[in-house]
Amino acid sequence: MSEQRIDEAALGAWLEAHVDGFRTPFTLTKFASGQSNPTYRIGASSGNYVLRRKPFGPLLPSAHAVDREHRLLSALHPTGFPVPRPLAMCGDPRVIGAIFYVMELAKVRPYANGALPQFEGPIRRRMYEQLVDTLADLHNVNPEAVGLGDFGKPGNYFERQVARWTKQYRDSQTDDLGAMEMLIAYLPQSLPQQSRVSIVHGDYRIDNVVFDERCTLTAVLDWELATLGDPLADFSYLAMQWMMPSDGGAGLRSLDLAALGIPKLDEIVQRYGERSGVPVADTLDWYFAYNLFRLAGIVQGIKKRVIDGTASHARAEEMATRVPMLADSAWQFAVRAGAEA
Numbered sequence: 001m002s003e004q005r006i007d008e009a010a011l012g013a014w015l016e017a018h019v020d021g022f023r024t025p026f027t028l029t030k031f032a033s034g035q036s037n038p039t040y041r042i043g044a045s046s047g048n049y050v051l052r053r054k055p056f057g058p059l060l061p062s063a064h065a066v067d068r069e070h071r072l073l074s075a076l077h078p079t080g081f082p083v084p085r086p087l088a089m090c091g092d093p094r095v096i097g098a099i100f101y102v103m104e105l106a107k108v109r110p111y112a113n114g115a116l117p118q119f120e121g122p123i124r125r126r127m128y129e130q131l132v133d134t135l136a137d138l139h140n141v142n143p144e145a146v147g148l149g150d151f152g153k154p155g156n157y158f159e160r161q162v163a164r165w166t167k168q169y170r171d172s173q174t175d176d177l178g179a180m181e182m183l184i185a186y187l188p189q190s191l192p193q194q195s196r197v198s199i200v201h202g203d204y205r206i207d208n209v210v211f212d213e214r215c216t217l218t219a220v221l222d223w224e225l226a227t228l229g230d231p232l233a234d235f236s237y238l239a240m241q242w243m244m245p246s247d248g249g250a251g252l253r254s255l256d257l258a259a260l261g262i263p264k265l266d267e268i269v270q271r272y273g274e275r276s277g278v279p280v281a282d283t284l285d286w287y288f289a290y291n292l293f294r295l296a297g298i299v300q301g302i303k304k305r306v307i308d309g310t311a312s313h314a315r316a317e318e319m320a321t322r323v324p325m326l327a328d329s330a331w332q333f334a335v336r337a338g339a340e341a
Contacts, residue, residue, distance in 0.1 A: 005056070006096045014095050015042070015049075018088040019102055022046050037066055037224050041105065048107075049087065053100035055310060067091060068151075069223045070101040072199075075146040082134065082209075082219050106219040108210040114241055114250040114262075121261025123215050130217040131206055132268050135238060136276035138220070139198040139231035152228030154197045158290065161233070162187045165297035172304035179327035183293045186339045192286060195278055198231040204238050205250045231278045236287030239265060243288060285337035292330030299323050 008028060015022045026044035028051070042049040052066050073086040089101040116124045143149050153160060166184050201208075202225025210219045242265040244251030257264050263271070273280045281287070303320035335341045 011051075011096050014090060015044075015088075015102065018090070019049070020087070022049075037069070042102070048105040050084065050103050050105050051100055052103075053096065054093075054098040055305075056097055065224065066099060066101055068226070070103075072148065072151070072223050072226050073103060075148050076141070076199075079141065079146060081138065081141065082217060083223075084219050084221070106210050106221070108212045108218050110207050110210045110221070112207040112250070113248050114206050114252050115246060115255055115260060116262075119215065121259075124261040125263060127211060127215055127217070128206075128263050128268070129271065130211075131209060131238070132263075132271050133275055134209070134217055134220065135201070135204055135234055136272050136278075138201065139234065139276045139278060141199055143197065143199055143228055148199060148228070151199070151226075154228055155194060157194050157197075157200075157229035157233065158191045159188065161229070161294065162191070162290065165294045169297040169300050172301045174300070174303060174307065175323070177324055177327050179324070179331040180293075180296060182339070183289065183327065183330055183334060186334055187290060187293060190286060190334075190338065192232075192281065194230045195232065196230075197228055198234075198278075200227060200229045200231060200234045202226050202234070202237075204234050205241060207250055231276060232280065232287060233290075235272055235276075235278070235280065236284050237291045239268065239284055240288060240291050242268075283337065285333045289330045289333035289337055289339075292326050292333065296323050296326035296330060299326060 006028065008026075011028070012024045012026060015026070016024065023044060023046040026042050029041045029043070031039045031041060037052050038055055040051040040053075042051055052069065054066055067089060070086050070089040073083050076083045077085050084103040084106050087102045087104060089099075090096075091099050093099050111118070111127075116127060119127070143151060169180065169184075201220065201223060203222055204220070208220065208222045209217055210221065212218045241250045242252050245253055246255045252262065255262070269280050269284075272278070299319055300323050303323060306317050306320045331339070
């Protein structure tokens, strides 16, 4: 089904019936980002909203669970944790061809370039400190206390995640990559102990949060991979920014961090550990290998959707070429963590 097949008349009727105060007419504009779950801006006479839906077409099992996203936002928003306010969930795919939910539009902006070239050094530092503190605060939320005690299985997080992303990779595999095969063999045999159970975001980085005009972090976005698990999965994924190339994206490697005012990796390790109470391992190499393996699995899914003609991201085809690079980088970290080369 093409991106133009949303029945806007049916959507408008549903919105008027289920979103308090919603009034037509409205416009529907697709955001270029939101690769996994297509995301739209709704501009109505009653205000602006965001719609996130499952992709059209065949999907992998358990992927694109927008109903889980909505449940998570509904649990976190009342606590004061910075997430957009969820407004309504539609579990009936007959309305627009896929299930979807609607939330408030965060009237702020993300910053895709981790170097934050728009700002001075002290502001950059404060923005990164907020990024770390907000993640620590998420990991200090008690899942049981906010009604998310059953949002995921509590233990053996990395064992389950390695198995999950191995399966996701196999289900969308298009090539034979030696590095991926070695990782699939190595990672299950070298799992770290889990420190505690927390809500984990699953894709926490600077371009998945937004800041207001005072450079205050006001919302964490894109919760499609959230579950219960090991908080070090989230933190090590964020720490990957410091290891990834500085190519205009989130990566910071090779930048003069001191000149930019951006905290160094050891500074964020200390800050996160002190605020969260989670002991950060002396070496992050295994976690970096895992995160790059997982990212390779995600991008392999994008590559398969490009081949199938169902990819929604404007840069999907370019992203799909990165699977071998991600797999090779993951294996290099695995070797540093003790894997036999």
